[in-house]
Amino acid sequence: MKPFSHLLDRLVLTPARNGKLQLLKDYFADTPDPDRGLALAALTGRLDIASIKPALLRNMMAERMDEVLFKLSYDYVGDLAETIALVWDNKKRTATAASSAAAPPADENQQQPSLSEVVKSLQLAGKTDAQKILAGWLDQLDAPGRYALLKLLTGGLRIGVSARLAKLALAQLGRVDVTEIEELWHGVEPPFAELFAWLVDGGDKPEQLAAAPFRPVMLANALTEPDRNKLNPELYAAEWKWDGIRIQASVEGGERRLYSRTGDDVGRAFPDLLNAMEFEGTLDGELLVARAEDDGNLNVASFGDLQQRLNRKTVSKALLSSHPVILRAYDILNDNGEDLRQLPFAQRRRRLEGFMSNLNPSRFDLSPLIEFRTWAQLADLRADPPHPAIEGVMTKLWDSPYQPGRPKGPWFKWKRDPMLIDAVLLYAQRGHGKRSSYYSDYTFGVWTDEGVLVPVGKAYFGFTDEELKQIDKFVRDNTIDRFGPVRSVTARPDFGLVLEVAFEGLNRSKRHKSGLAMRFPRISRLRWDKPPGEADTLASLEALIS
Amino acid sequence: MIPAQLLHPTSKGLYCPPGDFFIDPVASVPRALVTHGHADHARAGHGDVWATQQTLDIMAIRYGTDHCRQTHIAGLRQSMTINGVTVSFWPAGHVLGSAQILVQFDGLQILVTGDYKRGTDPTCEPYEMVPTEGRLDALITEATFALPVFRHPDPQDEIAKLLKSVAQFPDRTHLVGVYALGKAQRVIGLLRHAGYDRTIYIHGALKKLCDYYSSQGVNLGRLEPATLDKGQKDSFAGQIVLGPPSAFVDKWGRRFADPISCFASGWMQIRQRSKQRGVELPLILSDHCDWDELIDTITELKPKEVWVTHGRDDALIRWCELNQMKARPLILVGYEEESE
DSSP states (O other): OOHHHHHHHHHHHOHHHHHHHHHHHHHHHHHHHTTTHHHHHHHHHHHOOOOOOHHHHHHHHHHHHHHOOOOOOOOOOOOHHHHHHHOOOSSSSSSSSHHHHHHHOOHHHHSSSOHHHHHHHHHOOHHHHHHHHHHHHHSSSHHHHHHHHHHHHOOOSSSSSSSHHHHHHHHHHHHHHHHHHHGGGGGGTTTTTHHHHHHHHHOOOOOOOSSSSSOOOOOOOEHHHHHHHHHHHHEEEEEEEEEEEEEEEEEEEEEEEEEEEOOBBBBOOOOOHHOOOOSSSEEEEEEEEEEEEEESSSSOOOOHHHHHHOOOOOOHHHHHHHHHHHEEEEEEEEEEEEEEETTTHHHHHHHHHHHTTHHHHHEEEOOOOOOSSSHHHHHHHHOOSSSSSSSEEEEETTTOOOOSOOOOTTTEEEEEEOOEEEEEEEEEEESSSSEEEESSEEEHHHOOTTOEEEEEEEESSSOOOHHHHHHHHHHHHEEEEEEEEEEEEEOBBBBSSSSEEESEEEEEOOSSSEEEESSOOEEEEETSSEEEEEEHHHHHHHHHTO | OOOHSEEETTTEEEEETTTEEESSSSSSSSSSEEOOOOOTOOOSSSEEEOOOOHHHHHHHHHOOOEEEEEEEEETOOOOEEEETTEEEEEOOSEEEEEEEEEEETTEEEEEEEEEOOOOOOOOOOOOOOOTTTOOOOEEEEEEEESTTTTOOOOOHHHHHHHHHHHOOOOSOEEEEEEOOOOTHHHHHHHHTTTOSSSSSSEGGGGHHHHHHHHHOOOOOOOOEOOOOOOOOGGGTTOEEEEEEEHHSSGGGGGSSSOOEEEESSSGGGSHHHHHHOOOEEEOOOOOOOOHHHHHHHHHOOOSEEEEEEEEOHHHHHHHHHTTOOOEEEEOSSSSSSOOO
């Protein structure tokens, strides 16, 4: 348990992605089976263990400890699992603290139960004896071990590690492409011994056995101007880039799956789409909220509408009918068991058109192709798309096979230019890691009709190192108030710092004071030349809402 | 006479009317007894000061030799008389020179623990239980970490975390936030004890006190200033650098290669505290008692009354009530919670 609890403690406080990857790789390399596999299951949400309700833990503590002392402790710490982990008295303490603090024997680590011992006993336990078994483990574990166990049992480690990141660490460890792991992922089960045997110990790659497995997705590179000048437009198809979630819908032998771009099984959130998947094969497309019009066409709603459907464990009936999701198909990878990925795009497209004619038209439609002859023509179409939910165009080499990953050449995305506003810097927060001595996270605002600045967003990248130094100096020289790591800076019509902020879209949001939420905001320029009084207004921002 | 007439709080600090002296006064007074050298307990500008030799040395390092009119060396375990009141200093195990003070007068005896700890720390004299033969009228105890959530882990395990991280991230600098008196030398001592024999780099603010600890026979190994010439950014990659926490969030921290910020403090027990401070690697190392040590001491000394000073007095008073002991808070102002 000690290596696992130590890993969790480090991950939760390590902001940098590379730092997290290093910690994960070292853990997977140094920890034996089956502990490392159970840890991987816990990190990727695949650990099958009965959860324990906070109320039960509170009752357990009420029997063990004075409730006033517990309450004082809980109020101070603010987290139930952490409080219990710390106050738990394991009765092993020796008579005087002075002797207990002396160096313990070196083999104390071995006395700690392993993650797999703990997990197995709890998986086997019935509801009634689970509490007793838990108490027994809490007695044997140290405080970080107790914390890790309680977090496992109360659900949600919340340590800032996505399943994708854990798979990436595995891929780096085994020097394979992450798509290979994504492809296998739903065919292997915790504790993933065969996966580690392959990636760490030099064994054979496990066979793909699961029905309807994830097929690693093909991604596009951004189309730059030098690219365009070199490419022959006649060799490329073009279609709209829809502003939704890339999704893979797969059915095999009655097994229906919806996968995210990174191979996470997201079907549970979209039962309406799953139900409509009456086919055998695998489609690649965009998940969108869309409502049928009188003419039978599907009218796509904004990304904000789609957000209502994301990250939910359960979906209400009302939401299912007010925000129905559809799949707008881009490609077909498998047709009734026939793998089409090696066919050129032109052939796959014809197969796709045929395949789509048999599907429920209220849930599935085809992403239309765009006719164009020159890049200039396509640029004009991109600048003025026919629908607000279009965020650019895609170009695909007519004779390209479907390759996992992001190969350079066959597919390009050419996104619409970002939206720009001039906003005023209001607050700056100290960064982490490399940036811990810099004020590098910025909250910016625009003017209301009443002449007040209201925060509209936060950005922490887009600027150069040199610009970071300049902003940091401005923040330090013009601080008017401090709240922990945050400083508020001078922002008056005649004095302050104007930031040109670029972003990809704007949605209404109840969570923000301004009522607006930006997508992917970043600092595009520093406008030292511009007085804050001339920055944008909330009204001008609202006019940009799609 | 009742205990409160022998010692009671005033705006300048804990006062003894019959002896006409203060203990750890926060303002200038004619007569001061000082438990240890931390700045909020040991101040400049008093008349006569009684303290251990080491505490007086530390005060002279911090404030100059003329920090008071007259110094008096308090030998450990030796009784002295001030205006008819008997006082004696006993090792507190907090930092070099730290002492508990026993005050005896007219058949009454009160023990002022000052800041203390009972865990192992080779950089200072270990805590000693003051022999009061179960006849202690009042115990004035510190309460910095007086909540059942504070259970300090084994210090050597905490140092092992740091060393493991240094091995895992050999291209990064580990910046360890430490207070200049006590914590800095303890972290260095623990690193040496764990077999780390490379040069340890220190911020200028730590130098004088590290030199002083060395002169007192505490082996700190090779220390070098953490200064560098321009364009040498990578020279601290893979090294351990110690400095006051305030320096790391300031521009000083920018000179290091992709730093990992560490902080050695008892407060690091609480994850949210680490997070708020942007600490990536918390080292739970305290120079104060944890909850178990505080209640062990009370249990062993069996005082008639417990007076609880700065910290979280409510939990300790509740514990005393549950164990049928008389306890009350002692409101003393001017001490810093974070000073550890």
